[in-house]
Amino acid sequence: MLRPAPKPLAEFGLVDQRGAPFQRKELVGRWSFLFFGYTHCPDVCPATLSVLGQVQKRLAGEGGSTAIQTIFVSVDPQRDSPETLAEYMAFFDQGFIGLTGSTEEIDNLTRQLGAGYMRGEETSPGNYVVNHTSAIFLIDPQARLVAAFSQPHNPATIVELFHKIRAYLS
8 A cells, every 4th residue: 555655766658548758757746546457458457447537536526636647557568559548548537548658668667666467378369368467556746656556446445545645745
């Protein structure tokens, strides 16, 4: 959950669903909920993004959503192009940011956050699963990892803990 000390993130370079560069500096000045997954994920990813959509709505209802962003980082760059991510993000929230990039840059970010993933064997051409961390990571406005929320994900609990973490670090 809450890290004993915030962990500053190093530089990374990914691309968002519009094809624009997304780097560490895009995390500065806003709280970020970050989740790793892939668009072909049958269960964990859509469920978690649905929860994050509910978190976003609750925070928006409190008037504080402008300083918060939700980011989905694909761990399947072979299938998840920016265009694919744009379509996928639209199912959950128009404001969500979908990111992809080279395997090296994705690995750079996953290692910094302690998020793991592993591509499974193909069951048919282009058909495989990717096992991945199901945690939601919380990044503060100084681009530091401050917490991780493990499953089960409950929107009310995440919002409550977010408020406590934000107050604690302020």
